[in-house]
Amino acid sequence: MLEKERDRYPMKQYRKGLVLAACILSTILLACLQRYLVNGLSTQQLAKRWSDKEPFAQVACYFGRDVVFMPEQIAGIERSLITSLEEAAIPAETENGGRNWVDAYSAEGELSVTSNRATVQVRAFGVGGDFFQFHPLTLLSGTYFGSDDENGDGVILDELVAWQLFGSSNVAGMEVEINGAIYPIRGVVRSDSGMFSEAVEEEAATVYVSYSILEAAYGGSYPVDSYEILIANPVDEFGITALTNALSMDEKNYEMIEVSARFDFLHRLDVIKHFGVRSMNTKNIVYPYWENRAKGYEDVSALLLVLELLFMCYPIIWALNQLRILYKNRKTWKQKLMEKIKNFWQKAYPLLKRTVKTYKLVNKKK
Numbered sequence: 001m002l003e004k005e006r007d008r009y010p011m012k013q014y015r016k017g018l019v020l021a022a023c024i025l026s027t028i029l030l031a032c033l034q035r036y037l038v039n040g041l042s043t044q045q046l047a048k049r050w051s052d053k054e055p056f057a058q059v060a061c062y063f064g065r066d067v068v069f070m071p072e073q074i075a076g077i078e079r080s081l082i083t084s085l086e087e088a089a090i091p092a093e094t095e096n097g098g099r100n101w102v103d104a105y106s107a108e109g110e111l112s113v114t115s116n117r118a119t120v121q122v123r124a125f126g127v128g129g130d131f132f133q134f135h136p137l138t139l140l141s142g143t144y145f146g147s148d149d150e151n152g153d154g155v156i157l158d159e160l161v162a163w164q165l166f167g168s169s170n171v172a173g174m175e176v177e178i179n180g181a182i183y184p185i186r187g188v189v190r191s192d193s194g195m196f197s198e199a200v201e202e203e204a205a206t207v208y209v210s211y212s213i214l215e216a217a218y219g220g221s222y223p224v225d226s227y228e229i230l231i232a233n234p235v236d237e238f239g240i241t242a243l244t245n246a247l248s249m250d251e252k253n254y255e256m257i258e259v260s261a262r263f264d265f266l267h268r269l270d271v272i273k274h275f276g277v278r279s280m281n282t283k284n285i286v287y288p289y290w291e292n293r294a295k296g297y298e299d300v301s302a303l304l305l306v307l308e309l310l311f312m313c314y315p316i317i318w319a320l321n322q323l324r325i326l327y328k329n330r331k332t333w334k335q336k337l338m339e340k341i342k343n344f345w346q347k348a349y350p351l352l353k354r355t356v357k358t359y360k361l362v363n364k365k366k
């Protein structure tokens with residue numbers, strides 16, 4: 001019986017080692033999968049793209065359906081953000097001409113777009129500020145327009161709309177008619193696709209126009225749905241606090257998210273904690289498709305974290321058990337350690353002594 005037990009012991013240890021290695025490898029693979037998924041969300045990565053040396057925070061604010069937030073209010077928010085930076089001894093602009101903050105805003109609506117061959121009813125985003133810094137859609141032809149662009153009244157089509165209107169995606173420079181006015185096509189972008197794309201209607205026929213075009217089409221005074229900033233973040237939550245103070249608005253009227261921290265470990269734990277409740281839109285917030293998609297990725301990321309923690313249970317229990325065994329046998333291993341140190345010193349001391357003696361003789365001859 002004793003011999004059989006001795007034979008089983010190495011096999012049992014071998015199996016434990018395999019399970020331990022499998023758990024650790026699975027945890028690493030899940031972490032890599034989570035990182036791969038998150039890196040695919042270009043709308044969530046501006047802080048990383050902006051600077052890999054200084055900390056920046058990307059913050060998004062989404063307003064309720066009954067909230068009237070207009071672009072005219074943004075100038076006051078920008079002044080407040082600059083003041084917050086100055087109070088933290090951070091200049092709004094760097095010495096080499098860079099910026100320590102940028103912002104963008106957007107409003108979602110519908111437009112009828114006409115070419116010389118067709119008319120299409122599309123989802124339209126009226127955008128302002130540095131919108132395409134936050135949303136670097138893949139250009140198939142042409143270019144973006146920005147807040148400082150003299151031709152900022154242009155139109156950007158996604159490839160679905162371009163094909164419906166012209167039968168081609170290479171249509172930058174052509175013109176379309178919106179609400180009786182003619183506008184140049186500045187560029188054509190690829191319709192994003194991927195996880196949750198169908199659920200959030202990410203592949204719907206979409207155009208991106210300057211906010212003024214959308215406002216004119218709706219007869220003026222069209223409220224903004226979302227406001228986004230990128231700002232230097234010298235300490236945790238500096239950016240989101242600065243924007244909260246700048247808004248000076250009842251928190252029931254908006255939802256603010258620190259985008260650059262939404263996939264951090266602690267935030268993923270918070271998603272797990274509020275997994276059911278977080279899906280309830282109690283503020284009646286207007287979420288654009290990119291935010292709905294990001295929320296889906298948050299849920300997947302949280303579930304991957306649950307699996308990672310489950311796979312780490314066995315390695316943690318194994319490590320704690322090893323510590324328990326070491327503590328239980330502390331007298332034995334301390335004695336063995338002292339014996340090894342003593343044996344090492346007994347062998348090393350004569351060698352060291354001869355080396356010192358040789359060194360002294362060599363110096364004496366010199």
